C-alpha cells in the first residue's frame with residue numbers, strides 16, 4: 002500500500018464518517034440485495050452490527066499507514082468470522098457492497114484513484130482474514146480417516 006493510496010482512503014473515509022449511520026444502511030441494504038443468503042447470519046436487529054462494522058473500518062483506515070499494528074486484530078476477526086458461518090466466497094459481495102456504499106456516499110469525490118485505493122484496502126483485509134480463517138479450518142480437514150472417525 003503506497004502512502005498516496007493510504008492518504009486517499011483516509012481522506013475519503015473522513016467524508017463518510019459523518020454519515021456513518023446512513024452509510025451502514027446503504028451497505029447492508031445493498032449486501033442483502035446482492036447476497037440474500039447471508040441475511041440469516043446477521044441478527045434481526047442490525048443496530049449494534051452497524052456500529053461494529055463502521056468502528057472496525059475506522060480503526061483499519063486510521064492505522065493503514067502502520068498496518069502491522071492491526072494485523073493480529075484482523076486475523077482474530079477472520080477467525081471469529083468462521084464461527085459466524087462466513088466462507089471465503091462471501092467476501093466478494095461484501096466488498097462490492099462496500100464499494101457501492103462509498104460510491105453513493107462520496108459522489109464525485111469517489112474518483113477512480115480513490116476507488117482503486119479502497120479496493121486495495123479491502124483486498125488486504127480480506128486476504129489477512131481468509132488466511133487466518135483457513136488456519137482454523139485446516140486442523141480438522143487435515144485429520145486422517147481414523148482420527149475423523151474416532152478422534
Ligand code: HEM
Nearest residue numbers: 039042043044050053054057058085087091092095126127
Ligand atoms: C474486510 C471484511 C470484514 C470486516 C472488516 C468485518 C468486520 C466485522 C466486525 C468488526 C464484526 C463484529 C465482530 C465482533 O463482534 O467482535 C463483524 C461481525 C460479523 N460479520 Fe463481518 N467483517 C468483514 C467481512 C464479513 C463477511 C465477508 C461476512 C459475510 C457475510 C461478514 C459477516 C459477519 C457476521 C455474520 C457477523 C456477526 C453478526 C452478529 O452476530 O452480530 N463479515 N464483522
